[in-house]
Amino acid sequence: MKKGYIPNQHGAWAMLLIPFLFGMFAAKPVWLHVLLFLGWFLAYLFSYAFLQWLRTKKTTIYRRPMQVYGSLLIPIGFLLLVLDPALARLVPFFIPLFLVNCYYARRNQERALLNDLAAVVQFSLMVFVAYQAGGGTDWRLAAELFGFSILYFTGTVFYVKTMIREKHNAMYYRFSVMYHLALLVAGALWFPPGLLVPLAVLAVRAVWSPHTKLSVKQTGILEIAYSVLIAGTVLVVYVA
Template sequence: MNVKATSGAGREAAVGDQPGAGAAEESAPTTESESRAAATAATAAAHGTARRRRTWTSYIPPQHGAWAFLVVPLAVGFTTVSFSWVALLFGAAWIVAYPVGYFGGRALATRIRRGSWTRLARREAGRAVPWAVALAVLGVPLVVLRPWLVAVAVVVATIWGVSLLITLRESERALSNDVVLVVLSMVAVPTVWAISVAEPGGWPELPPLPVAVGWATAATGVFLFGTVLHVRSLLREAGNRRFHWLSVGYHVVALVGFALVTPWWVVGFTPALVRAVALRPGLRPAVIGAIESVMSLFFVIAAVLAG
């Protein structure tokens, strides 16, 4: 016996015997179709909102740790001088330049690897365009006020080119590429100092680089490379005991070395050493990022005290 057919027939007979059954049957499809339409509209609206959100966030480089590599050197640079609007403008341009280099580099790497401007290469290049426009808006007044910043731009572009070559030959996430990023980040510290002390116009006659600024630049590079080693020990080198102890040993040397320069650097390097020893693989990237943000804050405070 077909149970489904029998049950259906029984339901039809039962409904047919009831007063007003015909009207109920006529109204039911209408109600059901309206419900389906409403559900479809709600789903489409939700998908549209999610699509707009994905479109907006797709223009933000997903390398969250890189933002600390941009902000920390700027903050350290600002601790070495008095406030300067031109230096603040440079800071904005410095941050905006990162997405230009990130998406532009990915576009060029894809173009070189695949031999043509593929859809992916064009998409990455398109994401660089709004940032490039913003960089031009910020960069023009900077060049007018400090023309010698063109030379700094050439240095930065050269380092960026080295990073692109490493990406093509090895990997975007290669340790050597992280070293290049650290070197690039260090450029910001003396540049902020030079902008603040230089007179407007052509090539400036700068005073000798203060010893404190030199040490601040070196400390920034050492701290950021320690961040690279520590994060790699938790993620890409998770389970590699040798790499973990390499990171710990590096932080010990950094702490002792800069404590001899001035005790104030202990404020920045001691928390970094503690987290290098204590943390183990298994943490979510978001948690690691939050901890690194706190470490960066300690380091900037140390730079203020050491200055």
């Protein structure tokens, strides 16, 4: 596949999938979810190409991916709104967050913390979209899963930075550890007890892993395992 078509932001794949699964299974899986995920996937691919073009101005690389993904996304998005017009009410929430991404892409500062946090909230909003598509009615449940998604992925942002770009930053390490310990306390106070085990695992990860010699690839592989642990536990606790 030519450069520009496939995102190289490997950590985004979990954020693309997990909030969607939260919302889908919290309501109920329906056939509309197939079309919704296809649209969501295309929206991510299009936004990646667009943001990279905004950052680099390399039109020859990113114009074609934007055209391909955009031409597929428009009819699918239109069909989704025809099949479930209520989805249109959720679209405006994505816009300001995407504008934050555009701002940092234009300044070539995509790794800025605020940009990462805007992406976390943006991806987590898919909990509500998938929940709406499944005909869910308990919006308090959806909000709880949305909140948990934000808290989990925010912790992942801090942790990954301590493993790569801020590996030798003692202040960042302390902040990451304190955040994960606070998340464990929050889990004990606000979320079902079944989530305490994976949250404790994440806290141990935040304390221990930055002191190891894990490579970037090994860190990424382990993050997949942690994501599966979190997603599986949440689905068992909230859906089973």
